[in-house]
């Protein structure tokens with residue numbers, strides 16, 4: 001997480017306040033952007049930096065699809081002005097796995113089929129990962145409370161509860177972040193099917209939801 005890559009992009013509308021330069025720390029990388037001060041962090045992540053794992057649903061703080069971490073705390077990126085993210089450590093769903101080694105919550109979502117369309121999944125995973133990292137012995141009631149602000153139109157809540165509790169047990173078992181540190185299982189479904197790169201990106205939340213529905217194992 002110490003890598004520093006500086007890139008400069010310019011985003012924002014042609015009207016309104018002039019774009020200004022700011023530096024962001026995203027997934028351990030420093031990035032310089034020029035952005036309209038009225039832009040939200042979600043807009044900059046998606047439109048400016050192509051970090052489309054973060055989804056935008058309601059754009060008003062009601063669905064939590066856009067959840068990221070700011071200094072390790074969950075935050076709605078649609079309700080965060082990008083300038084307010086200066087000087088903070090931003091973690092998106094793209095920064096949760098270590099390469100192909102999934103966070104235990106990501107792995108558990110795969111194992112328990114805790115998604116259907118996947119649109120809510122990146123936000124769900126960010127919140128659940130924060131919970132499990134801090135409180136691996138969480139109860140179902142605590143999982144319910146943690147994701148109470150998340151809307152899943154597909155109604156996958158039951159499997160999400162199972163997945164988070166399983167990830168917590170794995171964390172509490174003393175392994176290094178559950179599936180992290182293992183090679184191989186991260187690329188297999190619960191039925192032992194080798195996951196394609198496309199499907200792995202889907203489970204990691206890095207699949208561009210608008211460009212495919214959903215990816216097949218042959219993709």
Ligand code: FES
Nearest residue numbers: 057059061064078
């Ligand atoms: S898109 Fe941010 S809370 Fe719904």
Ligand code: FES
Nearest residue numbers: 116120152153154
């Ligand atoms: S899996 Fe479709 S919205 Fe949650």
